[in-house]
Amino acid sequence: MKRIYLIRGAMVDSPPLFNSEHDYTTYDVYSNTSYFARALPPVPRDCPTPLGVVGPKELPDANLIVQTLMKRTQFKPETMGSNALFTFFAQHFTHQFFKTDFRRGPGFQWGGHGVDVSHVYGKDKHVENLLRSFTDGKLKMQTMNGETWPMLVKDVDIQMTYPPNVPEEIRFALGHKDFGLLPGLFMYATIWMREHNRVCDVLKVEHPEWDDERLFQTAKLVILGETIKIVVEDYVQHLSNYNFKLTFKPELLFGEAHQYSNRITAEFNHMYHWHPLMPEEFNISGTTYGVKDFLFRPDIVIKHGMRNFVDGMVHQRAGAFTHHNHNQYTLHVAKETIEHGRTLRYQSFNQYRKRFSLPPYKTFEDLTGDEEVALQLSELYGGDIEAVEFYVGIVVEKTRPKAMFGSTVIELGGPFSVKGLLSAPICSRQYWRPSTFGGEVGFDIVKTATLEKLFCQNLGESDCPTIAFKVPS
Numbered sequence: 001m002k003r004i005y006l007i008r009g010a011m012v013d014s015p016p017l018f019n020s021e022h023d024y025t026t027y028d029v030y031s032n033t034s035y036f037a038r039a040l041p042p043v044p045r046d047c048p049t050p051l052g053v054v055g056p057k058e059l060p061d062a063n064l065i066v067q068t069l070m071k072r073t074q075f076k077p078e079t080m081g082s083n084a085l086f087t088f089f090a091q092h093f094t095h096q097f098f099k100t101d102f103r104r105g106p107g108f109q110w111g112g113h114g115v116d117v118s119h120v121y122g123k124d125k126h127v128e129n130l131l132r133s134f135t136d137g138k139l140k141m142q143t144m145n146g147e148t149w150p151m152l153v154k155d156v157d158i159q160m161t162y163p164p165n166v167p168e169e170i171r172f173a174l175g176h177k178d179f180g181l182l183p184g185l186f187m188y189a190t191i192w193m194r195e196h197n198r199v200c201d202v203l204k205v206e207h208p209e210w211d212d213e214r215l216f217q218t219a220k221l222v223i224l225g226e227t228i229k230i231v232v233e234d235y236v237q238h239l240s241n242y243n244f245k246l247t248f249k250p251e252l253l254f255g256e257a258h259q260y261s262n263r264i265t266a267e268f269n270h271m272y273h274w275h276p277l278m279p280e281e282f283n284i285s286g287t288t289y290g291v292k293d294f295l296f297r298p299d300i301v302i303k304h305g306m307r308n309f310v311d312g313m314v315h316q317r318a319g320a321f322t323h324h325n326h327n328q329y330t331l332h333v334a335k336e337t338i339e340h341g342r343t344l345r346y347q348s349f350n351q352y353r354k355r356f357s358l359p360p361y362k363t364f365e366d367l368t369g370d371e372e373v374a375l376q377l378s379e380l381y382g383g384d385i386e387a388v389e390f391y392v393g394i395v396v397e398k399t400r401p402k403a404m405f406g407s408t409v410i411e412l413g414g415p416f417s418v419k420g421l422l423s424a425p426i427c428s429r430q431y432w433r434p435s436t437f438g439g440e441v442g443f444d445i446v447k448t449a450t451l452e453k454l455f456c457q458n459l460g461e462s463d464c465p466t467i468a469f470k471v472p473s
């Protein structure tokens with residue numbers, strides 16, 4: 001495990017070397033955190049083609065690319081048996097650090113460059129204070145249908161991105177402004193808030209003398225630790241499908257060459273646009289919802305109850321990450337991602353393969369593993385494999401045997417994930433000890449956290465359904 005941490009982590013430049021403003025290293029790359037970093041510098045502006053010296057003068061129409069290669073015709077299920085609990089975990093977890101500042105442009109971001117649980121507690125102190133009850137360290141929640149839920153925007157004035165037609169009674173105030181978008185995101189937001197309050201109860205028993213502030217701050221560190229533990233041992237374990245048990249052991253890096261500092265790259269963000277993982281429909285206790293019925297309807301979780309909603313997600317097969325599997329509500333995102341890659345002057349897909357020690361593809365057949373897709377791709381890019389763009393290559397690449405993704409997603413995602421997870425401050429020798437987490441009891445909650453416990457300890461008194469990232473056989 002130590003070798004995985006070290007070898008993967010060392011693939012990432014830390015401190016970062018590039019951002020999207022210059023094609024050479026600057027001090028600003030280090031100091032200006034409003035930018036995403038870059039794994040590869042942008043193509044210089046005076047190059048003969050958009051990709052440098054390879055590819056056409058003019059790249060194919062992005063809309064034509066998504067219509068030809070990405071639009072879902074028939075739903076393709078994910079072959080490892082992944083479910084919607086997994087899909088929403090991916091989206092929920094990564095949105096804490098993939099935060100493009102679209103107002104300023106695709107090279108800019110408004111996040112904290114890492115695993116900082118800002119999706120639970122808010123982007124800044126102001127939002128965090130609005131979410132807090134200031135009693136016993138807890139977050140403010142309300143009871144509806146006998147369960148606890150986040151507060152509404154009308155009671156807690158947090159800036160959210162609900163469209164105008166969403167009624168006041170379902171405008172929930174959440175740590176991330178976009179989490180009202182889908183019930184699956186609302187589910188995770190609620191579960192983590194319940195877990196925070198549960199941890200506060202445990203800590204208060206241990207430390208009856210602690211004030212609200214100390215209980216809150218310590219519970220937040222426990223939640224951060226639990227998040228990383230679950231991401232490594234449940235989430236990455238599932239997604240990698242490795243025949244090797246992944247473990248979260250920060251002490252393996254003590255004394256090693258490892259920086260407790262992280263920067264999110266624009267390429268990591270683009271690579272994580274896993275929209276094909278979204279299924280076409282969701283079945284919850286006998287009711288079927290299409291993706292459209294889900295949009296901005298957090299109340300669906302409350303209506304069915306957390307237990308039944310979670311059970312529905314567990315039994316709902318995820319979509320496969322592959323060509324022709326974007327649903328119609330996410331196709332525009334794919335198109336915009338391709339266009340952003342052009343604005344940011346990304347180097348070619350094959351250049352990124354080389355950056356991460358992978359051999360460049362020589363033929364379209366080898367890249368796609370599918371004759372028809374190879375032909376479509378080749379036609380779009382004038383038969384030039386070197387012209388294939390980063391995000392397009394990511395989506396159409398053949399998956400590795402017994403894996404959910406192609407080699408490029410795995411070999412880029414692995415290093416960025418390992419580096420991001422193990423560079424959280426709690427992983428340092430100074431933080432990684434019982435007192436940081438309120439004593440052995442809190443440290444133990446972190447060290448034994450699982451996805452199953454996260455749900456089962458927060459579903460109320462009802463029996464706990466099977467909790468997993470794949471559909472139970």
Ligand code: MNH
Pocket residue numbers: 087088090091094098099100101182269272273274275277278291329330332333336337
């Ligand atoms: Mn998604 C950004 C819609 C599911 C990962 N997503 C966006 C944006 C929209 C969006 C709109 C804004 C980007 C733009 O306009 O260019 N996403 C959806 C919808 C669904 C969805 C409607 C489901 C239905 N998204 C998912 C899933 C994942 C994902 C599932 C990954 C597991 N999405 C992303 C990432 C971004 C994004 C990553 C980039 C976020 C950012 O940089 O701010």
